[in-house]
Amino acid sequence: MITETILLKQRPIGKPKLSDFEFLKEDTDLAVKNGDILLDTIYISVDPYLRGRMNDAKSYIPPFEVGKPISSGLVAKVMASKNDHFNEGDYVSGMLEWKTKQISTGEGLIKIDKNSAPLSAYLGILGMTGFTAYLGLTEIGKPKAGETLVVSGAAGAVGTVVGQIGKILGLHVVGIAGTDEKTEMLISEFGFDHAINYNTTANMKDAIKKACPNGVDIYFDNVGGPISDAILFNINKFARMIICGAISVYNNTEIPQSMSVQPFLIKNSALMQGFIIFNYADKFPDAIKQLSTWLGEGKLTYKETIVEGFENTPQAFMDLFNGKNKGKMIVKV
């Protein structure tokens, strides 16, 4: 059976390049042993956090190994099963390798329903993306109606969901993104109250102040760097900052410097907390229930950028750092 695989050829230095990846095409015998299932990949999720796993550094999940396949969230179809929990024809999602076909024990995979939502949604709004937005905002942000929420990386997969949930919960919602097309989309399609284009705004500190006349109570941070520095000048007493991503510094080769946050935290009794969705696995059932309800009620919408072709997976990943995606970036195999 012909199987294609994408390996990490070498650890990227700074921005990832195509030459950091290696393609392998093999004709292998994928034997389905007792307890195993054979999977055919349909969709691959590419996410900024994968950049961190390409470094050889201790983190919340082990780094990728050089010469080994990369893995991320996938949707796949069960082609054959010798596992009681899965039948041929089932669809599953979970953390799997960047392969067109692979054998799995089924561990950590969840069965998904093709009829209640499009399959790609299980990599986005009904998957880690949606869980991250919902649980980050509610568990750390602890929003109260009438408060002000600012979201950076707002036009990204997580950001668009965070903003919409903010509106559902009665918050004043301000998004920060990098093009006028994106900021317009945040307002017209996702219901944000205001949106700021950081690429055309000379003074972010003042722009945030203007967009948030009552100050910032909750900051959902996907970017880090100077945008997050500008937020600190505008936080209210008891502000909560959900540190979900730092895409602006993921490719740095030296340790990035920013404003010292400590004086701002002290004078506002403010909180910054690193958020990793994998710590909240016990809350995924609640999250999927709430998100499905809102989706069914038409209160949530989502955007996907779908790239066609397994071979374009590394490029799709690299494009995340150039802001080429609107909403969730997914590869259709």
Add this chain to the structure above:
Amino acid sequence: MITETILLKQRPIGKPKLSDFEFLKEDTDLAVKNGDILLDTIYISVDPYLRGRMNDAKSYIPPFEVGKPISSGLVAKVMASKNDHFNEGDYVSGMLEWKTKQISTGEGLIKIDKNSAPLSAYLGILGMTGFTAYLGLTEIGKPKAGETLVVSGAAGAVGTVVGQIGKILGLHVVGIAGTDEKTEMLISEFGFDHAINYNTTANMKDAIKKACPNGVDIYFDNVGGPISDAILFNINKFARMIICGAISVYNNTEIPQSMSVQPFLIKNSALMQGFIIFNYADKFPDAIKQLSTWLGEGKLTYKETIVEGFENTPQAFMDLFNGKNKGKMIVKV
């Protein structure tokens, strides 16, 4: 009646200087009206946070006004009373002005017991200093026996108490201070497990790693700056950082830069929270009860640096930034 007062003459730029303060000596009639008490100052507390109030910046308490008296925690004796809650001869503590004598309505003052502890203790271990150490460590740090606690500014007033409470609660306690005399004192007098002199340690990151073989679970931060940066390399998953002070940057005239904390918070699901003791006023009765018990049981000890003379109050305050104090810095009037 001759009364001396210390005013803020001008807002300090960088490190405070004697010329930023003004002394006033007046012969005034301090009339005790109905509801008022006349106070004679015995002890004045000088604290690093007062530096922040000397700037004209929005913070958790309003800035001092130029040309007006400075205020801080004082212990005073009631010389005359037309207030039902206080009698002549009572001792009180509370936020009062830097004056040798003053009239007060009694609002916010608490009566203190000269017999159960020395009067100066009510500005330290049984006052804001002790409350800050105890409530910061327990409310944000949420310590579990066996965990590792690092305290910066460890030889300061709050730091020595934090470390001792850490030991009472079964933690591995490491202190960071700026002289060998201080680090030796932390171990021999206050029971810290390890202490690091940052002035003689070339690589703080490695020194912390060595002193904390199991990593850092709780960081009680009194200093900010490069020491706090070095901590970030050593934090464990779910670490809690109590941001209580940032003395290393209080005198900066430009916005201080540090390492970007966000990537460290994310990869460790770690928390940083600004701590202001004034937000925890409802817990002061619990705190004083617990601290008095430990003090009575001989489990807590404290150190004071007592400077004699009202006229030396500004110098005592300035000396905080040169690390001249061991434990609580107090002026005896």
